[in-house]
Amino acid sequence: MRPQDILLPVASGLCCKPGGFHIDPVRPVERAVITHGHSDHARPGHGAVLATQETLDMMRLRYGENFAGSTQAIRYGEEIRLGDVSVKFHPAGHVLGSAQVAVTCKDTCIVASGDYKDAPDPTCTPFELVQCDVFITEATFGLPVFRHGDAADEVNKLLASVALFPERAHLVGAYSLGKAQRVIKLLRQAGYAAPVYLHGAMEKITEYYQSCGIDLGELRPVKGAKKAALAGTITLAPPSATSDLWTRRFPDPVTAFASGWMRVRARARQRGIELPLVISDHADWDGLTATIAATGAGEIWVTHGQEDALVHWCQSEGLQARPLDLVGYGDEEESEAPTSDEAEA
Ligand SMILES: [Zn+2]
Secondary structure (H helix, E strand, O other): OOOOHOOEEEEOOEEEEOOOOOEEOOOOOOOOHHHHOOOOOOOOOEEEEEEEEEHHHHHHHHHHHEEEEEEEEOOOEEEEOOOOOEEEEOOOOOOOOOOEEEEOOOOOEEEEOOOOOOOOOOOOOOOOOOOOOOOEEOOOOOOOOOOOOOOHHHHHHHHHHHHHHOOOOOOEEOOOOOOHHHHHHHHEEEEEOOOOEHHHHHHHHHHHHHOOOOOOOOEOOOOOOOOOHOHHHHHHEEEHHHHHHHHHHHHOOOOEOOHHHHOOOOHHHOOOOOOOOOOOOOOHHHHHHHHHOOOOOEEEEEEEHHHHHHHHHHHOOOOOOEEOOOOOOHHHHHHOOOOHHHHHO
């Protein structure tokens, strides 16, 4: 069977006609299969949603009880039949509950990996390599300049700065689903035992991580804390808040930002970031190319990000490759508008 008869990019997302569903649709559809809870992949308003329990819970937290007509939870490694195809979920290592979706029809297997990373992350199940015929890869950091390095080293930079400036507050911009919790966990692993402060927009999702058994130590809301008491502390906040009037409640804040984009100095400068931390929840160039090679797939479809360089790399390795031209996906850290919680907190 030709792969394009199994999955086809259409305006509302990646459509599986023989299975009667779309993967991560950007418009409301009858049946959606969702890879993870980030807002560019998990949108409200679908008829039926199939996703991991964690992704369903995050959608409920963000969009309310009635975010979909009906829901069905699926575990990693579980296989279910939808129409003429079988669908199996595998860990993507991106955020809690994130999954790659393997779609098999007759003897052809296509893996839609959503967003993924192969680097270790103590807050989610590690990425699992899945052998397949066609691998659909993201390309958020699909340029050789993007090499993320070790996230633990970046957290040590933050701790060194806290030790150096005990009279200042440290404000770390981090996306509220996944990145913030990973940064907190990395701080704990580095031996930082003091309370970590949270912007109001981080509270619900961080509590949810803790309810899933991810121990993040003592957390406190920053709301209501006295300015002087915030000297020498670390606060996690959505990136949009760190360049806002909101920062006036902190004593002489050092502004940090945890993102793969911080590899690009100009980006840090543009945003007025004093302490760029290269911590990403996406695979870097080495991670993307190593993963593509290891899947054994002969055909690679490249989406949301720097498609051209990765397509070119695949072709130079003798693989068939093409950009998918899906619209509506991108790095949440860059594209997300502040939510109402963020505005008030
Ligand atoms: Zn994502």
